[in-house]
Amino acid sequence: xxxxxxxxxxxxxxxxxxxxxxxxxxxxxxxxxxxxxxxxxxxxxxxxxxxxxxxxxxxxxxxxxxxxxxxxxxxxxxxxxxxxxxxxxxxxxxxxxxxxxxxxxxxxxxxxxxxxxxxxxxxxxxxx
Amino acid sequence: xxxxxxxxxxxxxxxxxxxxxxxxxxxxxxxxxxxxxxxxxxxxxxxxxxxxxxxxxxxxxxxxxxxxxxxxxxxxxxxxxxxxxxxxxxxxxxxxxxxxxxxxxxxxxxxxxxxxxxxxxxxxxxxxxxxxxxxxxxxxxxxxxxxxxxxxxxxxxxxxxxxxxxxxxxxxxxxxxx
Numbered sequence: 353x354x355x356x357x358x359x360x361x362x363x364x365x366x367x368x369x370x371x372x373x374x375x376x377x378x379x380x381x382x383x384x385x386x387x388x389x390x391x392x393x394x395x396x397x398x399x400x401x402x403x404x405x406x407x408x409x410x411x412x413x414x415x416x417x418x419x420x421x422x423x424x425x426x427x428x429x430x431x432x433x434x435x436x437x438x439x440x441x442x443x444x445x446x447x448x449x450x451x452x453x454x455x456x457x458x459x460x461x462x463x464x465x466x467x468x469x470x471x472x473x474x475x476x477x478x479x480x
Numbered sequence: 481x482x483x484x485x486x487x488x489x490x491x492x493x494x495x496x497x498x499x500x501x502x503x504x505x506x507x508x509x510x511x512x513x514x515x516x517x518x519x520x521x522x523x524x525x526x527x528x529x530x531x532x533x534x535x536x537x538x539x540x541x542x543x544x545x546x547x548x549x550x551x552x553x554x555x556x557x558x559x560x561x562x563x564x565x566x567x568x569x570x571x572x573x574x575x576x577x578x579x580x581x582x583x584x585x586x587x588x589x590x591x592x593x594x595x596x597x598x599x600x601x602x603x604x605x606x607x608x609x610x611x612x613x614x615x616x617x618x619x620x621x622x623x624x625x626x627x628x629x630x631x632x633x634x635x636x637x638x639x640x641x642x643x644x645x646x647x648x649x650x651x652x653x654x655x656x657x658x
Contacts, residue, residue, distance in 0.1 A: 361629075361632075361633055361643065361646050361647070361650075387489070387493070387601065387605075388493075389490050389549075389550045389551045389554065390550075392481065392486050392489055392490050393481050393486070393550075393554070397486060397489060397594075397597050397598070397601055400597075400601055400604070401597055404641050404644065404645055405645075407641045408641050408642060408645055416639075416641075417604070417641060418604060418639070419601060419604050419605055421493070421497070
């Protein structure tokens with residue numbers, strides 16, 4: 353099997369000639385993987401790899417991934433935050449697995465359909 | 481943490497949060513002397529002596545989101561389990577050095593894990609921090625740094641999925657050859 357060289361990377365760069373600076377509005381979705389100590393211990397690095405794999409395999413040029421620290425809900429890790437350009441608020445998904453990531457791509461990222469069963473919470477308590 | 485590469489990711493994140501411009505990560509698999517040495521050096525803001533002494537206390541953290549800080553305590557535990565030691569040297573304004581020495585053949589020594597994934601995770605964290613990686617095994621050396629890579633690619637940022645996945649494959653391949 354041939355080795356990947358710097359020359360290959362150069363080609364990759366030419367293939368992906370788009371702005372590296374993300375601005376909601378120019379990109380459809382931004383996915384943040386929470387990678388504090390708690391997230392890492394719960395498997396966040398595998399979740400990041402899954403997100404990157406989905407983006408590359410599905411050739412999604414308008415979806416970007418980033419990572420951040422602890423979101424303060426350590427027992428719900430691994431967590432991701434999905435921000436869609438056409439949605440008013442970010443959505444936090446909890447207890448992530450690679451299979452759940454796949455479903456979030458199929459549904460939320462590609463069809464704008466929230467995956468309710470994986471979301472942290474929907475709205476707040478009802479008042480009388 | 482399941483493996484040592486996850487500890488390295490966690491500790492190096494502290495370096496990024498400390499404003500490090502450069503982080504040097506060294507993994508030395510010294511089978512001959514039965515030692516596995518992990519080293520993370522940064523030029524971040526550093527810590528005073530009092531802070532360093534509190535690092536192994538799980539209920540100490542400089543963070544505001546919660547009251548526990550488990551990064552260093554967990555690494556200390558992993559080092560202790562493998563008949564090893566952990567040293568943290570730091571100087572305000574200069575930087576911090578975290579140095580763990582583990583017994584390579586110890587039955588409880590965690591596996592090194594996937595260093596390629598750890599390195600690209602760190603690249604995704606910050607464009608402004610350059611990574612210098614050095615992996616020594618059986619007197620073979622693999623070296624890699626983001627500064628040269630950016631120059632060779634003529635780009636300012638590596639935060640692109642295709643690029644990072646490409647780099648991950650290169651690093652995995654090179655490490656498997658060591």
